Amino acid sequence: MNLRERIGVDVGGKLTLEDAVEWAAEHHVRYIDVQLDVGDNALPRISGVRGARVRSMCERYGTRLGLHTASAVNVAETAPYVGDAVEAYLKAYIDAAIRLGAKWVVMHAGFHFTSDKAERMQAGRERLKRVVAHAENKGGRILLENLNKEPQDAEIHYLAHTVEEWRYYYDDIVSPALGLSFTVNHAHLVPEGIAGFVRALDMSRVEEVRLADCFRNGVEVHLPPGAGDIDFLDMFRRVEGSGFRGHYMAAFGSLDDMLEGRERLLRIAARGGID
Secondary structure, three states, rough: OOOOOOHHEEEOOOOOHHHHHHHHOOOOEEEEEEEEEEEEEEEOOOOOHHHHHHHHHHHHHOOOOEEEOOOOOOOOOOOOOHHHHHHHHHHHHHHHHHHHOEEEEEOOOOOOOOOOOHHHHHHHHHHHHHHHHHHHHOOOEEEOOOOOOOOOOOOOOOOOHHHHHHHHHHHOOOOOOOEEEEHHHHHHHOOOOHHHHHHHHOOOOOOOOEEEEEEOOOOOOOOOOOOOOOOOHHHHHHHHOOOOOOOEEEEEHHHHHHHHHHHHHHHHHOOOOOO
């Protein structure tokens, strides 16, 4: 599979599931991410009948569908009842993935409020262990994503935004149902940078590399390639040189922005002889 086929598009909630698969086929996009949180795509609307229909469409068009949970849902929740609801939400994503034939579900480590960081990291890791076990039993696949840095004086801080924090989860959760989703623009925001993440990671565990532009050690933005200062040619050389052969996922702007961005990324990669 060449690089064009490996660069997917994060549709999010921009289209219904059915329209997303049709759109992907029309634009020769092999990989798509969809969120199941609101509207016609909301989790309660994913019936067995609808799941079979979407699964059949994906098979017909050769589309590989993934799901993406909301980072606003705090996987590190410690409040009574609320934590149970978070766990039910994550497990419902796994169940929906099985109905839809989705190949992966991207999940997160949650967030903390500074003084409760250790408590929340432990709670989130234990919750992810249970959800991963659920995925293993169902035949599902979870990809744990590295999240973004927040400003130092922010009240809320995402977890797993550094290599050390991310490793706290993935080193301790050993399961064939758990892989990693590496977001390069999030890595670009912290001192280790993209190069540091690639050196530290076991890239055989990375199945998805998420792409957007931003500014070095800056704030969270998802810009089209070229609108920030990420050296995407260097990124491709490092990631591909690590032996990564999974898919990439464009995650910025509109659907048209991502199609245009894919072409720019392909031109950048071609300059380095990467196909």
